[in-house]
Amino acid sequence: MSLSALYFLFLKYGFLCFGGGYVLIPLMIDDFINQRGLISQEAFGNLISIAQLTPGPVGINAATFIGFTQHGVAGAVLASLGVITTSMILASGASYYVTKWKDSFPVKALLTGIRPAALALVFYAVVLFLGMSVLTPEVPLVQTVKFLCTGKNLFPADLHFSFPGLLICIVTILLLKKTKISTTWLILGSAVAGALICR
Amino acid sequence: METEKMDGEKETFCTVLPLWKKLFLLFFTFAKIAALVVGGGLAILPVVEETFSRKYKLLSSEDLLDMAALVQTVPGIIAGNAAAFVGMKVAGYPGVIASVIGVILPSVTVITLIAAFFPGLKAENPYVLGAFAGVKACITGLIIVTALKLFSKTVKGVYEGLAFAIYLIVMLFFKVNAAYVILSSIPVGFLYSWFLVVRMKKDRGEEK
Incomplete structure (x- = not known):
């Protein structure tokens, strides 16, 4: 080619x-x-x-x-x-x-319509990510691809609860709220934490 | 030092940065997103929010929501769409180029190195899998914080709250595709805006 x-x-x-x-x-x-x-x-x-x-x-x-x-x-x-x-x-x-054209009627109306839908998309992404990290199927990668390709089986039968996942998620939220730590360090830190505890 | 010219309304909101700094920021942030953020889709949102909204005040929370909607409606790779959208908003065409180069650079270097030197590499190392599980958990936390922040800034009345709840329920329980939700939200937006205009005219008429 x-x-x-x-x-x-x-x-x-x-x-x-x-x-x-x-x-x-x-x-x-x-x-x-x-x-x-x-x-x-x-x-x-x-x-x-x-x-x-x-x-x-x-x-x-x-x-x-x-x-x-x-x-x-x-x-x-x-x-x-x-x-x-x-x-x-x-x-x-x-x-x-x-x-x-943000001040014209059509664009304003378009955005008035889209914004609540976009917010719903963001919350939907939260659910998707919870399904990838806290409540995970036995073979998370395969399930995720399958779900994204077909839209079926967001929550398959063999779900298991990942305590380390929940822990990292909660610690991230607390650190983000209480300190000025940047997301870069949070991500790198949780990679190290994950390598140690998410196995 | 050359600064970007901006119209009056924007000036009150944007931090005035020289163009080269904006371009560097776009390149660096999107390279960072491509290199660190795992999981696809809206995982990019928290890092974009942190850099362009919270730190440099170049994007408003409305801009972030417009981005979240448009990157999933317009065809193309989501991270690439986000890079082009934000690049254009922040610094015009040079911004698009800078952020798009940032998005593809980590893939091109890392995948080329793997394909050239470790063609048989298999991703089964438990430490690597654990690290990725950790990053996904972290991104879950980041998205939760961003989602709540956007919620408190967007939902100001009955219309936003009701529309948001219906769209979310439809996606979660009836498995409706995100693109359809966005598309069907457009006529709703027009109807609501039209209703607002009519009501405003009526109010004025009654005052007279």
């Missing part, structure tokens, strides 16, 4: 990506494993587990990995740029026009 074809394929993924990078994974499986046979199923499965356990959004991680297997570092950079081009056009455009 040529570099430009790689870029445009990932550009297409960007446009098809509604609601986060997990949506792209079935598309990528279909393109790269089933149709083109460029990557083995095992290598791809391995990629997904690494993509979740390395820094970076899953969609961009997957783009970087596939790009690298095709064209080395240039492929990695171009595939990542391809998948993010949509954001650079549409999300920045939305940001620009919402700010520009």
Whole structure:
């Protein structure tokens, strides 16, 4: 696959990506494993587990990995740029026009409608994250991907309560409220704490 | 030192920072988000809130909510959409470029290194899994704090409270997709705004 074809394929993924990078994974499986046979199923499965356990959004991680297997570092950079081009056009455009016309009736009405829904989304994210950290299924990563791909089984039958998870969550809230500690240190600290107690 | 020109209303709210500092802030914050924040979706919100809203007062809580809604409605990777949205809001097109480079840099470096040098790496180390569980628990706490803060700033009346409760129930118990909730909230917003305008006109009419 040529570099430009790689870029445009990932550009297409960007446009098809509604609601986060997990949506792209079935598309990528279909393109790269089933149709083109460029990557083995095992290598791809391995990629997904690494993509979740390395820094970076899953969609961009997957783009970087596939790009690298095709064209080395240039492929990695171009595939990542391809998948993010949509954001650079549409999300920045939305940001620009919402700010520009914020006093006009249609934009005001639009935002009046959207804001309570957005708040509901934030609270929904709280529930999702509680499901990933405090109340977790036996195989959390698999369940999370399954849920995000299909929207089913948010709370599977084999849930178990994670006391260390709850502890870290509560300590984080208290530290954030009572001290001026930055989120960076909270995240790094809980990574260390998690490595020691969440096993 | 060159400062960004801003219109009168914004000036009262924004901290005036030189453009290079805004660009650096955008790049650094989104690189940090991409490198540290695990779990996808709105996990980015607490760090964006901390840096751009609480510390530098470049975004209001309304801006944060607009971001939360738009990044999930517009197609694209959520972290990328958030980077482009905030970059544009804070520093225009140069801001978009700075924050987008920040978002992809950690992935490109880390994944390239893994693919080049440890192609057979498997993520099964219990310490690594534990560290990620810890970070997710921490982000849960951060999002709870942000969510409550946004709640107290947004819900000011019956309309916001009722709409919020209905949307949340519909998503949690009827598994309605977030994008549909956002889309269906738009006509509701128009109806409510129209109702407000009509009521205002009526009030004025009665005064005369």
